[in-house]
Amino acid sequence: MTATTTNKELHENAQQMCVSSHLRYTETRRKILETLSKASCALDIEQVVANTKGLAQSSAYRNIEELRKAGLIAAMAVASEPTKYELSDQLAHHHHHLICSSCSSVSDFELSGDAEEKLHSWLEAVSKKQGFSMTGHSLDIGGMCSACS
């Protein structure tokens, strides 16, 4: 499975993943993914609803949860803020987060291919030793963003 780059690829991959999870690829779900795809960072429910025409909040919660279980969407909780959602690594590029402990803003970064590979091998070794079957990892930097300091 490759990360999607074009809108068309996004929907093709998404549809595939929905089908294999026995989910219908409805208009609503398509629109939610498109909203997340357009966003430059993770969005909370309010933002998803605001940026998706004709989406009820309960449907947003329900669909995001289904899509999350199917691996299309990743959820991230920051402090006691509402949960933020973004496309999963399977639908977008693998990346990590810088989280400001003051304003709770989140921005993205990527490690070099080399670093990412090395990290992956460390984590794979740890998982193996503990009998854990790893499906992914997350790496956050905590601190103060430039706006807050």
Added chain:
Amino acid sequence: MTATTTNKELHENAQQMCVSSHLRYTETRRKILETLSKASCALDIEQVVANTKGLAQSSAYRNIEELRKAGLIAAMAVASEPTKYELSDQLAHHHHHLICSSCSSVSDFELSGDAEEKLHSWLEAVSKKQGFSMTGHSLDIGGMCSACS
């Protein structure tokens, strides 16, 4: 600041940190930290209250939040489970988490000193480039624990 190993060190460091954040180091706070210190993994509010004699739930929330802002406690949110709390890296050993996406259980692991150093230097470089002042990082492995698979 060194990670604490003995109970005495824990309270000495904790008191210091409270003082410098203009917080009183009360009996209640001392008991909460002791509860977290005894635990083998992160605890949710219910568990903290259950394991701390004479602690009101609202006091638990209020104190944990104060202690979190002062850097004594780390909070972690897993899926839509209640938030879990543990001693911060400043009061305990720096470590990372294995999170089971099926049962939401959390266990700990450490990287080798070498790996941890390398990781730190990568993150420091990223932060510098983005004008972010890093105070720490977190690294989670996601997947299926041995009990669930």
Added chain:
DNA sequence: TTGCTTGCAAATGATTTGCACTGCT
């Protein structure tokens, strides 16, 4: 038809807050 999806409104559950009181400093 059959059962997944949806929107609305009501319910739930975690977390926060108002208030009066206690206890450091």
Added chain:
DNA sequence: AGCAGTGCAAATCATTTGCAAGCAA
């Protein structure tokens, strides 16, 4: 005295759920 810290109960806010109607396979 003066203000941080406390317990209790009430309030708030994100998230979940029941239900009746809509829509896709």
